[in-house]
Amino acid sequence: MLAFDVYEDRCPTRMVLDRLADKWALLILDRLHDGPVRFNHLRRDIKGISQKVLSQTLKKLERDGLISRQVFATVPVTVEYGLTDLGRTLTDTVAALAHWAERNMDAVVAAQKAYDAAAR
Structure with a gap:
């Protein structure tokens, strides 16, 4: 049995x-998948x-x-961010979720339009 239960309202x-x-x-997290990235580079990449x-x-x-x-x-100080070992355990999950949205956006938009049309 797990020590934590995500369905409990007070579970951390x-x-x-x-x-x-x-x-x-x-x-x-997805952007850091390929290695450490500087702060300003993250800011430019994530529009x-x-x-x-x-x-x-x-x-x-x-x-x-x-992340670390x-x-x-x-001069000026350079700061880089990278995934920790724990963060790397999320790599596949994060990528799957983030890129699922890219692959399925047309279907989501179509479903929204159908729902809105039926709600009129």
Whole structure:
């Protein structure tokens, strides 16, 4: 029997699920799949994310042990983010979810249109 039960309202796994259900967290984790990336590179790659939200999301993912932060003593300071061993256990799952949306967006849009038309 598992020590945690995601269906219980006070289970701490809910916090982890909440973090992983965040679109920005998924995109960051997927982007880090191929290796460490600098902060500004992440910001350029993930269109629409603000500097503040990127920073907040990276801190949360680091706190959860999913990513690591490495600071290099350069001028200006260089910061790289990469997946931890724990974060790498999510690689296939995150990629499957993120890219499922790309592959199935036409079907989702069609379903939305059909639903909206029937609701009129």
